Amino acid sequence: MQQTKNITVIPARRRVGNSAKESEIPKLRVAAYCRVSTDSDEQATSYEAQVEHYTDYIRKNPEWEFAGIFADDGISGTNTKKREEFNKENNALLTEEQRLRAEKDKLVSFVGGDKVRMKELQKLMAFTSKGEMLIAFSDEMFLAFVESITVETRERIVFHLKSGLNLTERLVM
Numbered sequence: 001m002q003q004t005k006n007i008t009v010i011p012a013r014r015r016v017g018n019s020a021k022e023s024e025i026p027k028l029r030v031a032a033y034c035r036v037s038t039d040s041d042e043q044a045t046s047y048e049a050q051v052e053h054y055t056d057y058i059r060k061n062p063e064w065e066f067a068g069i070f071a072d073d074g075i076s077g078t079n080t081k082k083r084e085e086f087n088k089e090n091n092a093l094l095t096e097e098q099r100l101r102a103e104k105d106k107l108v109s110f111v112g113g114d115k116v117r118m119k120e121l122q123k124l125m126a127f128t129s130k131g132e133m134l135i136a137f138s139d140e141m142f143l144a145f146v147e148s149i150t151v152e153t154r155e156r157i158v159f160h161l162k163s164g165l166n167l168t169e170r171l172v173m
Helices: 041-060 084-130 139-164 167-172
Strands: 028-035 064-072
Touching: 028 041, 028 084, 041 064, 064 084, 084 139
Parallel strands: 028 064
Antiparallel strands: none
């Protein structure tokens, strides 16, 4: 009597675009720097208009998170030491950049760990398939499954890194 194998075909799902849900997409943190160079009445009006304009402009964009307004008024000349808000903004950017670099380093080591785990899985699959312990589930199919999980994980990591790595450049513009 011949034994028949039951095979279940699982149709592929076509993936289009980014699989991240809109609620998972991190908002871009945006701040503005406003400044006038003299303490004249005309410039005071300009100063207030700048602060109001950029506050409204940033808050109206649904893809942005308002990170604050840094604003110096009065006479500071070309010396940045007297620009308290400018220096405060620079310190905030440096702190955020350090946090992002630390997060990136964690993610890179996590991805590196995936590569090691994949090699270990390949060795395990080779060992178990030699002993024909996995009859219905081939090592290629298993590796393809694990690889698809790894690729999905990496895509998410890359998305999060791209969302945050150029933060300094985006906040300064």
